Amino acid sequence: MSQVAFLGGGSFGTALSIMLAKKGIDVNIWDRKLSVSDDINIKRENIKYLPNIIIPAGVTAFIDLEKCISDSKLIVLAVPSHAIRGLSKMIAPYLNRDQIIVSIAKGIEEGSSKRISEIIEEEIPNNPIVILSGPSHAEEVALDIPTTVVVTSKNMEYANIVQDVFMTSKFRVYTNEDIIGVEIGGAVKNIIALAAGVSDGIGYGDNAKAALMTRGMSEIIKIGTRLGGKIETFYGLTGMGDLIVTCTSMHSRNRRAGILIGKGVSMEKACNDIGMVVEGIKAVRAFYELKEREQISMPITDVLYRVLFEGKDPKYGVYELMSRDKKNEF
The missing domain is CATH 1.10.1040.10 (N-(1-d-carboxylethyl)-l-norvaline Dehydrogenase; domain 2)
Structure with a gap:
């Protein structure tokens, strides 16, 4: 996995970006706020969401969504649960079928009661979807404090791929078919x-x-x-x-x-x-x-x-x- 894109410049997405960059993976982060993008690219810090943590050179921030995801095999939706449907609609026209969609949001949709994976599948029906969840505060992940999480998918072949991408000596990833x-x-x-x-x-x-x-x-x-x-x-x-x-x-x-x-x-x-x-x-x-x-x-x-x-x-x-x-x- 040579490049991963994170959509949403919040704390957990940024922490995971830092972790993957330390593994030698090129990471793109998209955020709609220019201030977040500039802080990451120029100051090497996400001052608003994850202050006082240095962001490695392997992480690049974008405000152009299409450019951010175009060459990424793995696309991580790093926005709150209520923003998942809107973001999924935004990226759908730019996707290739072989790109894996990963969500780190936790919640269900008000009104429909649909789970995150169901929402994404409705808007992006042709791409594999993986959910990453578990006890993982961004502040600790960014500091390489030992953490364990779970990945799951309708097709566990893709969960296994995500497991391999995110596993480190300090970030242990389990699979779960449920x-x-x-x-x-x-x-x-x-x-x-x-x-x-x-x-x-x-x-x-x-x-x-x-x-x-x-x-x-x-x-x-x-x-x-x-x-x-x-x-x-x-x-x-x-x-x-x-x-x-x-x-x-x-x-x-x-x-x-x-x-x-x-x-x-x-x-x-x-x-x-x-x-x-x-x-x-x-x-x-x-x-x-x-x-x-x-x-x-x-x-x-x-x-x-x-x-x-x-x-x-x-x-x-x-x-x-x-x-x-x-x-x-x-």
Whole structure:
């Protein structure tokens, strides 16, 4: 693999670009903002999204989308989940059939409830699609801190190719044939991480967070298996692993936004203060719609939806969770 293109100059795409450049792969990054492109090409730093990290000479930024992807065998969609459809439409006219599309976004589409791979397939039906997911903060990947992730695809031949491209001594890539489970686990954990942050913001302790994470796993498994995912996937990297890292780390935008909301900051101001997309907020609305249609019990998602979109006091939301009818754990 001589050249890889990343579409979106955010933190995780930039971190992966740095990692691949260190492997000797030529990397192109496209971003619609000229300031991001100039910072990468001139200052060798992504000041807005990944500050204080030197970007190797093997990484080149573009604002011309067609030029960025024209010679790349691997094209990584490194934008938030809500931007996947629009970006897929933009690049479709420029693609060759042998180019592999990789997505690192986590979420489902509001309204349609479609997974990322389904959205891409609708807009780019003739190209192989691979999903990369798992517990991987950009800030740590960029510093070569050991990280493990998962790749999946409808055609695992292409997942194996992506595995080989991204594997390093500090970035271990596993394959998993369960594309539904990988995508749903990575999306729902953002909801639970947001809730864990709210708990922290209120001032609750480790007991409350342990409860949220454990019962959050139950919600991930309920909806994930209903949609066709395998239960063992949710106990792996893209379920439990991603849940642990996003609920406990201050690198997590979802947790940080939740902390602010738990302290009484409005959802809008919390997102503005974070300065980047908080995927958990969009996931709450999307999965609330989905679980209502599927008639699945997801009490944490229910309460968080009402806190975010109906103005419910977070402390009263916790009271509601704790005072539900008694039941058996399983």
